[in-house]
Amino acid sequence: xxxxxxxxxxxxxxxxxxxxxxxxxxxxxxxxxxxxxxxxxxxxxxxxxxxxxxxxxxxxxxxxxxxxxxxxxxxxxxxxxxxxxxxxxxxxxxxxxxxxxxxxxxxxxxxxxxxxxxxxxxxxxxxxxxxxxxxxxxxxxxxxxxx
Amino acid sequence: xxxxxxxxxxxxxxxxxxxxxxxxxxxxxxxxxxxxxxxxxxxxxxxxxxxxxxxxxxxxxxxxxxxxxxxxxxxxxxxxxxxxxxxxxxxxxxxxxxxxxxxxxxxxxxxxxxxxxxxxxxxxxxxxxxxxxxxxxxxxxxxxxxx
Amino acid sequence: xxxxxxxxxxxxxxxxxxxxxxxxxxxxxxxxxxxxxxxxxxxxxxxxxxxxxxxxxxxxxxxxxxxxxxxxxxxxxxxx
Amino acid sequence: xxxxxxxxxxxxxxxxxxxxxxxxxxxxxxxxxxxxxxxxxxxxxxxxxxxxxxxxxxxxxxxxxxxxxxxxxxxxxxxx
Numbered sequence: 001x002x003x004x005x006x007x008x009x010x011x012x013x014x015x016x017x018x019x020x021x022x023x024x025x026x027x028x029x030x031x032x033x034x035x036x037x038x039x040x041x042x043x044x045x046x047x048x049x050x051x052x053x054x055x056x057x058x059x060x061x062x063x064x065x066x067x068x069x070x071x072x073x074x075x076x077x078x079x080x081x082x083x084x085x086x087x088x089x090x091x092x093x094x095x096x097x098x099x100x101x102x103x104x105x106x107x108x109x110x111x112x113x114x115x116x117x118x119x120x121x122x123x124x125x126x127x128x129x130x131x132x133x134x135x136x137x138x139x140x141x142x143x144x145x146x147x
Numbered sequence: 148x149x150x151x152x153x154x155x156x157x158x159x160x161x162x163x164x165x166x167x168x169x170x171x172x173x174x175x176x177x178x179x180x181x182x183x184x185x186x187x188x189x190x191x192x193x194x195x196x197x198x199x200x201x202x203x204x205x206x207x208x209x210x211x212x213x214x215x216x217x218x219x220x221x222x223x224x225x226x227x228x229x230x231x232x233x234x235x236x237x238x239x240x241x242x243x244x245x246x247x248x249x250x251x252x253x254x255x256x257x258x259x260x261x262x263x264x265x266x267x268x269x270x271x272x273x274x275x276x277x278x279x280x281x282x283x284x285x286x287x288x289x290x291x292x293x294x
Numbered sequence: 295x296x297x298x299x300x301x302x303x304x305x306x307x308x309x310x311x312x313x314x315x316x317x318x319x320x321x322x323x324x325x326x327x328x329x330x331x332x333x334x335x336x337x338x339x340x341x342x343x344x345x346x347x348x349x350x351x352x353x354x355x356x357x358x359x360x361x362x363x364x365x366x367x368x369x370x371x372x373x374x
Numbered sequence: 375x376x377x378x379x380x381x382x383x384x385x386x387x388x389x390x391x392x393x394x395x396x397x398x399x400x401x402x403x404x405x406x407x408x409x410x411x412x413x414x415x416x417x418x419x420x421x422x423x424x425x426x427x428x429x430x431x432x433x434x435x436x437x438x439x440x441x442x443x444x445x446x447x448x449x450x451x452x453x454x
Contacts, residue, residue, distance in 0.1 A: 048452070049387075050383075051381075051448065054427050054430050054431070115451070115452060118451065119427075133384055134452055134453065135452065135453050136384070136450055138418045138423070
């Protein structure tokens with residue numbers, strides 16, 4: 001079980017290899033990719049920034065919770081930070097279990113809780129030249145854009 | 148969108164590459180691995196056999212259903228046939244979508260329906276030397292073992 | 295009497311000892327034919343656990359067989 | 375008066391123009407300090423959308439600050 005923040009590009013093949021387990025019948029992975037639009041606006045790139053010390057602690061708590069809730073064998077969650085281009089991998093979650101139900105449920109739990117609770121922030125760069133910290137608008141959409 | 152049966156080993160890295168899509172924010176994959184036990188019995192290897200013509204048709208129907216039910220961008224499902232050793236990849240499902248909810252739900256749907264409906268059979272080889280076609284026992288567990 | 299081409303998979307292939315055969319039968323439906331073959335070859339699966347496909351499409355057990363049909367009996371699939 | 379070490383991330387870092395600072399304050403809680411800083415630096419996020427961490431653990435906004443604490447204000451995370 002491990003959670004970490006990475007400033008280097010993620011390698012899904014290498015990450016998946018760390019989950020190999022002869023007892024496992026199921027491996028479910030989630031990859032979050034930088035996509036070319038968000039809520040109708042063309043996106044050029046993304047910046048991710050983390051409060052690494054607390055992110056590591058909160059990530060470890062989420063893994064512990066997942067292990068208590070689901071019948072897991074292994075779990076890995078890695079989140080990129082830095083400036084990412086379209087199509088780049090922003091977050092990778094992989095879970096192994098004897099049976100696929102637990103693997104799906106745990107993978108979903110890990111990414112949902114990570115996105116909701118771990119102190120990692122996302123700034124979108126739009127084709128218009130404007131930027132915005134996501135979820136930080138306070139006076140309508142993108143009110144903080146470009147500040 | 149594609150479904151196929153493969154008698155060659157599956158390459159998850161190459162399969163995932165076929166799903167690249169600038170519109171996609173989420174990619175969920177399921178891998179089914181040959182595990183070393185089933186219902187308490189040590190397993191040495193597995194044989195998968197398919198009725199390929201009907202499997203392809205039923206797989207294509209399942210993909211069409213998934214596309215109608217979920218907001219998908221891409222989906223691939225490949226099932227191995229032949230004699231597989233412990234740890235080998237038996238089935239790979241990958242789904243892309245703008246958002247992760249649809250990707251998780253569709254991936255789960257594809258593997259659940261594939262396992263329930265596609266004419267692919269599994270024979271387990273146990274450490275005891277016995278073999279059994281899974282789900283074909285008719286007089287208690289493993290009644291057909293070794294025939 | 296009609297002529298049918300039958301293909302066997304998995305446990306039925308092993309119990310029959312053949313991957314395919316062509317036979318002449320008076321059976322009018324897949325279920326009737328399966329019962330006939332089961333009695334002759336000792337298939338362990340009861341008819342209600344076996345599905346049928348004709349010409350590579352699933353059909354109900356009560357489907358009317360026609361001369362020259364290609365028939366496959368489908369044991370329970372791998373599942374879980 | 376207590377001395378606090380503050381670290382800024384994301385939108386707060388940009389609006390403050392600093393990644394960290396050490397200051398002396400009479401604020402007794404994270405919420406009180408955030409309001410003080412918000413008035414001074416024009417932070418756009420209201421206090422109820424910002425969480426606090428002291429010495430790298432989440433704390434409530436009413437937590438009692440102590441001399442030498444390391445404090446981080448946490449804007450809404452990336453989510454979705």
